Amino acid sequence: MSEEKSRKPANTAFKQQRLRAWQPLLTPKTVLPTLFVAGILFAPLGGFFLSQSDTVNEIIIDYTNCFMNNGVPEPLDESMYSYKFTAEGEQLPRVPSVKFTPNPVAGEPGNCTIRFTTPIELKAPVFLYYKLTNFYQNHRKYVKSLSYNQLHGDVITPQDAIGSCSPVATTEDGKIYYPCGLIANSMFNDTFTVAFVNPPGGQNNSTVNFDETGIAWPADKKRLRTTQMNPDQLAPPPNWVKKYPNGYTADDMFHPQDDEHFQVWMRTSWYPTFRKLYSALRDRPLAVGIYEVNVVLNYDITQYGGSKSIVLTGTSFLGDRNPFMGLAWIVMGCVCTLLGVVFLGWHFFKPRKLGDHDRLSWQQSSGPGQSI
Secondary structure, rough: HHHHHHHOOOOOOOOOOOOOOOOOOHHHHHHHHHHHHHHHHHHHHHHHHHEEEEEEEEEEEOOHHHHHHHOOEEEEOHHHHEEEOOOOOOOOOOOOOOEEEEOOOOOOOOEEEEEEEEEOEEOEEEEEEEEOOOOOOOHHHOOOOOEEEEEHOOOOHHHHHHHHHHHOOOEEEEEEEOOOOHHHHHOOOOOEEEEEOOOOOOOOOOEEEEEEEOOOOOOHHHHOOOOOOHHHHEEHHHHHHHOOOOOOOOOOOOOOOHHHHHHHHHHHOOOOOOEEEEEEEEEOOOOOOOEEEEEOOOOOOOHHHHOOOEEEEEEEEEEEEOHHHHHHHHHHHHHHHHHHHHHHOOOHHHOOOOOOHHHHHHHHHOOOOOOO
């Protein structure tokens, strides 16, 4: 008869729980100073972070319904824009306006002209973002709908594409969409150009050179490669047909490592409301004056029930304008200080002897009818 295998853990310090450990003893002398120190540190730091956030200028203008405009500049409602400046200029900023210009070519998208003013100089760098709402890039089906192997340049089969990119995987005749998947097919493709209206010196409108390079993470660029597959085996995604009307050829192929807008879009957001970087003005500030942003309306956000906006903003060492971090630290500092005051009062008016064995449950006297 074979010896029965023992289930007893090995006689080691780890398995027998004999490792050296330190368990802090929470007493009023340790807890109260900790709470007060945390409150003294957190609240001022939160105020500093909040003040740094307030040093960032920000302009947000919603142009979702610009296509409904009748061709005459129309001032926007207060709910459709937001001006946040760090100082007051000589003149108050004007209410931004939008104007829609239809394309004379049938079936082609029209242009939306957004006009706004900057009462103070916006220091470089100035970043141009597009902001979308009610767009759930964090949906599980959406996030999984891509092929990392295809984006890395590897050869994939139609079965691989169906397994990774459904429902935007292959065409009816068996060609593989490149790039495949819901993320690539829904890529934002409005285009923006910024112009300075009537600059000083009586000059004509001048284009502001916002740079569309250097907007993606270097890691995203390194992991992308042009596909090694034959162009005859590939087809552009359904929403890319206007960009590649004749399909892919050896001379006209999509190169994901060179398209930084694609790289930015493929890094999906955690939230249904998000903004993504489109371009940046790094070489000079944005002077005081009137500006126009010309938008080619390629992207229909209404099919998702959301909205789209442009965001012009600067930055601080904490990033763009966001008061949440500062407010969170201030609230935490106040909570720690309040708890410290409450516990200090409790300890002062109702002190408790430390190490009192009479407080142990088995030392308590039993009530009537109870047995020990």
